[in-house]
Amino acid sequence: MSVTRAQESTAGTGSTAGTGGTGRKQLFLASSYLEAAFLAAAIDAGLYGDPQETDERILLSCSSAVVLELATPLQQAEGIAPLLRRFDRVIDLNEAIDPLHPHTFSPQNGLLPMMQRLLRREWDLGEAELELILESPQVNPAIALARIFDTASLRVYADGLMSYGPTRSRLPLSMQQRIASVDYAPLVPGLTPRLLHEAAPEYRPIPLDAVRAVVDELAGAHDFRIPPAQPRTALILGQYLSSLELIGPDEETALHERMIAVAAERGMERVVFKPHPAAPPGMLAPLREAAGAAGVDFLVLDSPAIAEIAIAALKPELLLSCFSTALATGATMFGTPAVAVGTGRMLQALAPYGNSNRVPLSIVDRLWSVDDKPAGPPLQDLVDAIAYCMQAGHLADLEPRVRTTVATATPELLARYFKRRRLAKVGLPVPQGGRRVPDAVRVAARLGRFSAARLAEALQAGARR
Template sequence: MIQVFFAATQYAAATVTAALRAGLFGPRAAHRRVLVVSNVAAVPEVTTPWDRMPGSERLLTEFDAVHSWNACIAPHHPAGWSPRAQDAPLWERALRLAWDLGDAPVEIACESIQASPSRAVAEIFADSPLHVYADGLMSYGPTRNRIPQDMHSRIVRVLHLDLVPGLRPMLLSEYGVAAEAVPTGAVVDVLARIGQDGARTLADVLAAPGRPTAVLLGQYLSAIDLITGEEEAELHARMVRAAARAGHDSVLFKPHPSAPAGYGAPLEAAAAALGVRLTVLHEPVLAETVFAHLKPRLVIGCFSTALLTAAALYGIPVARVGTDLLLDRVTPYENSNRVPLTLIDAALPDAEHDAVGTPLDLDSLAQRVAPLLSAVGYCMQSRKHRGLRDEVAAWLGAHLAEHARYFKKRRLTSLGLPGGSPVRAAALRRNPVVRRVVRRIRAARP
């Protein structure tokens, strides 16, 4: 059996490497393992592929061969290309030849099956079993796009990080796909190995006395049109003010790798006004490497997955800033960012108003957030999760008042759930769509 693993980021590769080392893909001796690296940056030609980043060589040893997906499909962009249906067999033949797969059976491990490049890979290797692995909080939400029957029937499982112990992923559950957690110990070990080079970089950057005691996480939310660039810059400044409020006078800001350099000006102004020593980390170092090396007393962010990796993998206190703004802005309601945003807002203290600095109680977290996430997930994709309706309606009837910010009245109305507006008969009679349907029914009567 040949196993082909697709990874678009170093963090994704770390996740799948941890799964390999934990034995979740069987013994090494029984398989030939091929890694396919993709670069889905907007302009891949001017960015460094993750397999050339510091520490990546410690991941590549798990594989017998490494290939570039970008090179295989050039000049197409990995995020926007998939083969025409009639060309898929030709592409499989070409890739088998290019990657020396021969005629051996192949199984695929890939990231989000809802979009390319994973969707394209699943279409090309149309007879291969699929393992979907998810390294972020979106795994706790519903599947965004419909998966064809001939594809979802081949999905063996969803591998995920156990960032909220006991919370079951909703991703692909409507198709009966089982979820399996990658052991946390294996994940921490892999991150520690690839972080050795990054730790040396951090030691140079933070060589001066007075090392930062708080870490601030940037996400570059304006790139996905959730907020404007000016609002995101102000969001980062709010993080600095929140850290100062919590008693920290030295902070490290880790920007998103794609964020423009200009975002640092408001941040520096806010730090200077408060007398806070600010370090901006421009080096390509994983947030988890920062957590392990710096051992901060607090991590502040908006709704980054790294907030929960800090809490679950390293036991660091975490807090949120700006989730109220994002809950109001994220559209449409089906937007996949809604579940990570809801989870972080419900689970973490507000750094601008609440007491912070205490480690998150992970033991009770799943019990607290599971009903809420089920309700939000059902409202996002009600047709895919019809079996949840009665449970969600009962929960909303009892708890909507304290969780109203996570639901839109219009959505509750359209689904006929508690909290929606009653539909009046007079309004229905005036609705032009209803009137047309009634006229057609009457016209069809004998």
């Protein structure tokens, strides 16, 4: 069992820390660097109480990589030491449940009391009152931990735009009843989250100035060897969308080339491209050629650092991506102009309709897309309507307002953000008339098998029928 004592803790501890104790202990589940950064900011902002009133703050490090043996444990990530100092110690959840993968960790009901006794002993929790602070509450291991520690109070935190969308699946009632709050990043000021709406939690924003302070602290420890903002610099954030089968590799290259062209059109003299960590190196050569043709310098930021650290360190004048959450953090937290490229294509390709990326994609499209977009209702009304269509059972009380939004929407707005079959399935008004896309084209678009040109030709053919 891997338990690491955090060094130079800034969180403070009670007198029984690390000795079992009968006071109160907090377990923070995190699987990514960004999640750990937002937790650190929330702790600094006081969202998780006075450290003197808590025996211990324990980080549960968890990797959900497909091949765990190839993944770097969160607590060993480059530059993460400042974040770990917010916690009294770190426990490696992967080691605790080995050989199970975190997503398959789901103990049988009859084993739960035994699992609680085992983990309390192995993790030195004693008889302490527990509070679990969880991410991704709709999947394991969050559900498993809530089931094992069945009397623990629960809080959920969300570090991105998915907090504005619905819960992906229904949580056990015993878990819903214990959720005290959803702590979220207010990346779209004025927009109300809908995650866990059905549990009626308190929604608590994590102050962005606290997040910015944490990111600046981390950025100071990174040396990207790229002079910040000299000359005029655009930062392009790759997402490796072809790995999700939303588009093909050639289309993804074309998408990045278009981002380079947009940067050049907006007066940028240098493009820094931050590829997704899993993206193949072969995708870079065409982008160098595109940058040369556009008359801009091209640099590659080959670093595992999160995008927010790169933004803080490089201070770009322009951010470009498809629908990366970093567009929102950059625009809202740093005031950096953001541009989304290719969102219209993604809205049509994303499947199924209930895919959790739909609300983040729609928000980014509405706020930062270069596409011409149809007029529509206030963003809250549109997001609520999309969320309702995704998971109507979780948002039943929104139905009257959603019905009005859909009934008064223009055909262009409905075509961009909704599907006829989905509207019909949840009992909302379905627009009559208008051009229909042939079924074969829609299926192919979802599978990413059509290039943009071929898709346009198919749409024109459908219009002539």
